Amino acid sequence: MNFSQIAQLLVLGMAPLGAGSYALCRAKARPERFGGAKFHSPSWYYGWYGFLWAFLPPLLLAVASWILRLAGLRPAPDWVLMALAMGLGLAGLVYAHRSVNPELRARNSVEGVIHWTLRMSSVLSILITVGIVSSVLFEALQFFSQVSLWEFLTGTSWSPGTAFLGAAGRETEGVAKPLFGSVPLFAGTFLITAISLLVAVPIGLFAAIFLSEYASLPMRRIFKPALEILAGIPSVVYGFFAAITVSPWVVNTAQALGVRADYTNALSPGLVMGVMIIPFVSSLSDDVLNAVPMSMREGSYALGATTSETIRRVLLPAALPGIVAAVLLAFSRAVGETMIVVMAAGLRPNLTWNPLEGVTTVTVRIVDALVGDQAFDSLETLSAFGLGLVLLVFTLILNVISAYIIRRFRQKYE
Template identity: 60%
Template sequence: MLKVLLYFLIGVLPLCYAAFYIGRKKARTGELESGERFHSRPAHYGWYSVIWMAVPSLAVSFIFTILGSSKIFKVPFTMHITTILLVAALGLWYAQKKITHNLRARNFIEKTIKVMLITASLVSILTTIGIVFSILFESMKFFSQVNFFSFITGTEWDPDTAFLEGAGRDASNAAQAQFGSVPIFAGTFMITTIALLVAVPVGLFSAIFMSEYASNRIRGWVKPILEILAGIPTVVYGFFAAITVSPLVVKLAESVGLQADYTNALSPGIVMGIMIIPFVSSLSDDVINAIPQNMREGSLALGMTRSETMKHVLLPAAMPGIVSAVLLALSRAIGETMIVVMAAGLQPRLSWNPLDGMTTVTVRIVDALTGDQSFDSLETLSAFGLGFVLLVITLMLNIVSSIVIRKFRKQYV
């Protein structure tokens, strides 16, 4: 990285400045000699030269680098440098030729900048395309070997033979690998349900407190404190769940005569619930605040108490917003990784008992991709299959949530 920075400092920057200087000088002397007013300020002509010099040569350099790194054709270093310098000199020469009094340099710069801005905003689109295609492509590979239907409905997840093959060992006499994802999704469902059972009541009542009962001063304190909960790194929550909460849950379960696993679903569920409290509370608070004041006042004027106003007027009106907040929190919980990786189990198990060890989609993805298998092994590909389903679920939750909140906004704001 230092080398690149050095090249940049001693190579590109002085060249750019030289081009700027030449262009500006040309415009200044041209203005004096011909006595005609140039269309733009001299500095614009300087930038004009810089653009003509730098953009084509950087583009050439970029193409060479891409070629080199994708191993199609490795461009030798001297050829790389000479080509770039040649292109730069050509660009500079062309720019100098073009600089006359009626060249609209400022408009040219504006256009170039706009193209640059548009290119930058295409990166976000490219990211999406990259996500969709990389995951779709790899999961297609997976689903060409594993039946999609048996992936969705199967209740046995046993990729161990795929692991043996991936590790290069003969697995012909072992049982066939099974990729039935039902127990994994059941585990995800169980843990997120527990999380929502914690987060929705606490978050909702916190929102009610902040919007209806708290003074502005208290609200200014409470809201950031709640938001700290969402800012704590998930790996920290995971450690907390594994080291503190899990033993606590096991002990509590023993004291009432129940058998609990150390990798039970309850402790990551509870901790994840704590983490998503602010997602529920912040948005719900905003929504309750956005309800027109006259609805609140009308209800109070009829003699309703504040709690009755809340229950019968404000909450029903805010319901779409609250639902969308809960959906957002849900999508957050489903995609949450570190807490479950550290505190939930690895073994997929189909069970209704939250004290049993369970696993989730994200745990299986991490487990499949941090092992030593070759990239094309079936278990690695299964991570992309699971990731694909995860992506679809979270996107759907988001879209539904944004539609619901838009309806709410239309109605009241």
């Protein structure tokens, strides 16, 4: 049973059957039908009890058959599975309807299912994270078994052009050795990210302060949704804007100042990316500032502090953990951006801190390595997993540091 068949089964078969079971069981859970006896739970709990008995057994059967199909096994013909699923649903409906009585603890049963569903969801999210890390780690270890980790982390040249020869079994004698120094890639990543944060953090934080403390309610209702629209614009549109509008403007401005600038430079995607991540800073910071108790503002004003003094000495320290979280969210979004960098910064691994020169980032090289026509086991392809692992470790370290900062400055208010 494939995914589309499971969806058809749930939508066309199990959902109506579950709805019918809900209606029948809820209708039966009436005191007058049992001589005025008082039921343990509200009637709608009995309805959900019937729904779960009619819906869950076929769902579990469909998921089990799908997993077996993914494993290369064919448990039974599809029509047999469909008939068995419908039979289980009908059997569950009949059992649930017969079980409804004043002594049935329907609330306990339904909430028990909800409890285990939430628990399994949390376990599943952890397993997915472990699976992602394991898949990246396994392929990265294959890469680092052929390339020195020290050379990868400290090398200043990225030139994997001849790596495909070894994977293809061709002669490599006399051919330049592929170089996998990742420093230029991470330098370009941090350069563009730093530029974007220099744009997004001040503007986003100032916008949040204005919306929270100065703007009237009608103005807030207009400005905040308008600001959050920036987060909904596709990154490819930002990329076009960076390549067609911002890059020529940067080049012309640099020429007017007597400075040389490339059309594919780091400044253009940094500026545009900064505009893109402004909502990540402003929206979350605004929510955090509004969550600060009004009593703290009133106490500050009662002591004679002005609005600006209250913001600097009361609100910002109280909201610092949330502001740090907003900045980290914006940082993660900037580090993971690919399209804007490809269209405006280019693909050249360039170890420079000059924002007017072309650079590339880690995510761009990962995409470039995985979508090429080289073999999957070639060093150039495996290098994408090495870059991903290093980026993953760096992000983990950053999250640990941010968690420490948040715990260090978090305060609890009554």
